[in-house]
Amino acid sequence: MYKKFSEGMIEVITGPMFSGKSEELLKRIRILEYANIKTLVIKPNFDTRFSENEIISRSGAKISTHSVSSADEIRELFKKKNYKAVAIxxxxxxxxxxxxxxxxxxxxxxxxxxxxxDLDYLRRPFGIMPYLLSMAETITKLQxxxxxxxxxxxxxxxxxxxxNLKMLGDIEEYEARCRSCHIKGEFTKMQExxxxxxxxKNVD
Ligand SMILES: [Zn+2]
Structure with missing residues (x-):
């Protein structure tokens, strides 16, 4: 997959929920492991849906991780060991x-x-993602x-x-939709x- 490991670069894996982003990230971390590239693995600390100290994909693949809340915490962890890669x-x-x-x-x-x-639940670019996508050398957009x-x-x-933009959830709260079905769904919700x-008003 990688031609060279020595150069610094940014790679972004993006797409909607249920598109296998974590799975794809775990795959890349494993490839780095096989090549003995020491990798710092990070996830935001309030995301405890599946585990507090592991990234677990919906298919069950997992890897241990550091749960952090800020860039400073990542910086401190990075200094502690001789990491050659960072996965977030x-x-x-x-x-x-x-x-x-x-x-x-x-x-x-x-x-x-x-x-x-890449997008929030109202199909708006999500937070820092537009910047990251611009900065990245390579992007994998999943569906x-x-x-x-x-x-x-x-x-x-x-x-x-x-x-709540940061509302976490799984299949009870979210589902993957195409553009057209998303628009129809939002319209139905508005009508409701x-x-x-x-x-x-009638009761009042
Ligand atoms: Zn559809």
């Missing part, structure tokens, strides 16, 4: 400080591989399968009514909200 899962949850860190690491010859959602029409899905549709509001 769910990178969209970090703030802009992580962009500076990732750039610094890549400039210093470190291979940085990150995975994260899921739309649960409605079974075409390629590039968006994560939120099934429950919550406006309007109906509820009107019903409330």
């Amino acid at each position: 899962d769910e990178v969209h949850f970090f703030n802009k400080d992580v962009l500076t860190l990732i750039n610094e690491l890549a400039d210093d010859g470190i291979r940085v591989i990150v995975s994260g959602l 899921a399968v739309c649960v409605r029409c079974k075409n390629a899905a590039s968006t994560s549709f939120r099934k429950v009514n919550s406006r 909200v309007t109906k509820m509001e009107e019903a409330k």
Whole structure:
């Protein structure tokens, strides 16, 4: 997969939920392991959906990780050992400080591989992801399968009514949808909200 390991570079794995991003990241970490490239593995500390100190893909593949909340914590961990690569899962949850860190690491010859959602549940570019995608040398954009029409899905549709951007979830809260089915779903939700509001007005 890799022609050269010695150069610093940024690689981004992106796509909607249920597209296998963590799986893809784990695959890359394993390839680095086989090549004896010492890799620091990171995930945001509030993402404890599957495990606190492991990245576990939906297929069950796992690898131990450091759970952190900031770029400074990553920087401190990186200093402790002679790491040659850094892998970050769910990178969209970090703030802009992580962009500076990732750039610094890549400039210093470190291979940085990150995975994260490109769009939020309303199909808006997610946080730092547009910057990361611009900075990256290589990008892998994955697709899921739309649960409605079974075409390629590039968006994560939120099934429950919550406006919290950082709401974590799994198949109960989200599903993969194509553009067209996502738009239809949001329209239906809006209609439901309007109906509820009107019903409330009638009661009042
Ligand atoms: Zn669809």
